[in-house]
Amino acid sequence: MASLKDLRNRIASVKATQKITKAMQMVAAAKLRRAQSAAEAARPYAERMGVVLANVASGVTASSAPRLLAGTGKDDVHLLVVFTAERGLCGAFNSSITRLARDRANTLLAQGKTVKILCVGKKGYDLLRRQFAKHIIEVVELRSVRTLAFEHGDMVARKITALFDAGEFDVATIFFARFRSVIQQIPTAQQIIPAEIPAAAAGGASVSYEYEPEESDILEALLPRNIAVQVFRALLENAASEQGARMSAMDSATRNAGEMIRKQTMQYNRTRQAMITKELIEIISGAEAL
Amino acid sequence: MATFNFELVSPERLLFAGPVEQVVVPGAEGDFAVLKDHAPLMSSLRPGVIVVTDDKNQTQRLFVRGGFADVSPSGLTILAEQAVPVQEITDEFIAVEVKAAEDEFAAASTEDERRVSQERLAQVLALRDQFLSRTHVQ
Numbered sequence A: 001m002a003s004l005k006d007l008r009n010r011i012a013s014v015k016a017t018q019k020i021t022k023a024m025q026m027v028a029a030a031k032l033r034r035a036q037s038a039a040e041a042a043r044p045y046a047e048r049m050g051v052v053l054a055n056v057a058s059g060v061t062a063s064s065a066p067r068l069l070a071g072t073g074k075d076d077v078h079l080l081v082v083f084t085a086e087r088g089l090c091g092a093f094n095s096s097i098t099r100l101a102r103d104r105a106n107t108l109l110a111q112g113k114t115v116k117i118l119c120v121g122k123k124g125y126d127l128l129r130r131q132f133a134k135h136i137i138e139v140v141e142l143r144s145v146r147t148l149a150f151e152h153g154d155m156v157a158r159k160i161t162a163l164f165d166a167g168e169f170d171v172a173t174i175f176f177a178r179f180r181s182v183i184q185q186i187p188t189a190q191q192i193i194p195a196e197i198p199a200a201a202a203g204g205a206s207v208s209y210e211y212e213p214e215e216s217d218i219l220e221a222l223l224p225r226n227i228a229v230q231v232f233r234a235l236l237e238n239a240a241s242e243q244g245a246r247m248s249a250m251d252s253a254t255r256n257a258g259e260m261i262r263k264q265t266m267q268y269n270r271t272r273q274a275m276i277t278k279e280l281i282e283i284i285s286g287a288e289a290l
Numbered sequence B: 001m002a003t004f005n006f007e008l009v010s011p012e013r014l015l016f017a018g019p020v021e022q023v024v025v026p027g028a029e030g031d032f033a034v035l036k037d038h039a040p041l042m043s044s045l046r047p048g049v050i051v052v053t054d055d056k057n058q059t060q061r062l063f064v065r066g067g068f069a070d071v072s073p074s075g076l077t078i079l080a081e082q083a084v085p086v087q088e089i090t091d092e093f094i095a096v097e098v099k100a101a102e103d104e105f106a107a108a109s110t111e112d113e114r115r116v117s118q119e120r121l122a123q124v125l126a127l128r129d130q131f132l133s134r135t136h137v138q
Helices: A004-058 A093-108 A124-131 A150-165 A200-204 A217-289 B091-107 B110-138
Strands: A077-083 A115-122 A134-141 A171-181 A184-193 A210-212 B005-008 B015-028 B032-033 B041-046 B048-054 B059-064 B067-072 B073-080 B083-085
Touching: A004 A217, A004 B015, A004 B041, A004 B067, A004 B073, A077 A093, A077 A124, A077 A150, A077 A210, A077 A217, A093 A115, A093 A124, A093 A150, A093 A184, A093 A217, A115 A124, A124 A134, A124 B110, A150 A184, A150 A217, A171 A217, A184 A217, A200 A217, A210 A217, A217 B041, A217 B067, B015 B041, B015 B059, B015 B067, B015 B073, B048 B110, B091 B110
Parallel strands: A077 A115, A077 A171, A115 A134, A210 B041, B005 B073
Antiparallel strands: A171 A184, B005 B015, B015 B032, B015 B048, B041 B067, B048 B059, B059 B083, B067 B073
C-alpha cells in the first residue's frame, strides 16, 4: 500500500507531464497552421509542373526521351528515399512511413533486386538501420532547418540526380506522409525516376507545341526541376503531417494524464479517509477500554 | 480587348492568377509578348522582368529568375524559380545575383557547365545594366 506521500508525489509528477504534453500540443498546433498553409501554397506549382511535363512528354518518342523520363531500361537497383521527422513523440507518424518503406524493401529483396536507401530525417534512419544498415547509403539531416525553403528540396533532389547520373540506381521512389487532416496522414510511395506522367493529363494534350529553345533542351531542364519540385512537395507535406500527428498524439497524452490524475486523486482521498477512520477507531476503542 | 488566363507560380506559392490582356515574357532566346489565342509554345526563361497588363490596363512588373513558360489553349502558365515584384528589388539584391552567377562561372569545370554559366552571367549582367539605367532615369 503506497503511503500518502508517495501518492502525492506521483500525482505531482503526472501533473508535470500533463503540462509538458499540453504545451507540446499547443506548439504543434501553431506550427501545423504554418506548415499546412505552406503545403497548400506549394500544391499549385507541383500540379502545373505535372501538367506541363505531361504536355511535353506526350510529344516525345520513347527512343529520344532523356534517361530521367525513360529510365535506364533496367529494373535492378532501387533507390528508396525515406522522408521522416527529426524528432519523435508524434504518434505513429515515423513508424508508418518506415513500415511502408520496409515492406517495399523486403518485397524487392525477395525478388532478388538490389535496394539502396537514402534517409531524409534522423528518425527514419534510427528505425531502419537495425534491419537495413548495409543498404543505407546516406542520411540527410534537416534538424537545423527552421523553415523549409525550396533550396532544401533542391539539395536532396541534386543528391538523387547525381546518384542517378553516376549509374547508382535504376528506379527511385520517395516515401512520405500525405497530409489529409490533423487525424489522418497517409503514408505514400511515389516513383520519381523514371518520371511518372499522370495518365489523365497526358490524354488531353494533343496540340502541337513550339519549343524555344529545342524540345530536348527544355525537357532536359524540366525533368531535374520536376524531381526537385516533387521532393520539395514531399518535404512540405511531411512537415504538415508531422505536426498534425504530434498534435493528436499530444492531445491524447494530455487526456490520458488527466484521467490518471483523476484516478490517483481518488485513491489519495480514499487512503487519507481510511487513515482518519483508523485513527478514530483507535482512539474510541482506547477510550472504551479504560 | 480580349483577355486570357495567366498564372504565375513559384515553388513556394501561387503569385498571380487571373485574366490578363498581355504578358511580356523574358524567353531564353528573346522577349516575347503573349496575347489571347497565342499558338501553343513552350519556352525556358532567362532572368528578367515579366510585364503583366491586366484587364483594367494596369501593368505590373515582376522579376523572375529562370523557369518555364507554357502557352497552351487554356492560357499562359509561368513556372518561375523565384519571382519578386520589381519595386522590391534593391541594388543589393542584384549584387547577390551577380555574385552567385560569377561564383558559378568560376566553379564550372566542364566545357558544358562553362557555357551554361557564362550565358547566365551575361544575362544577369544585362539585367543589372537595365536596372541601373532605370535608377538613373528616375
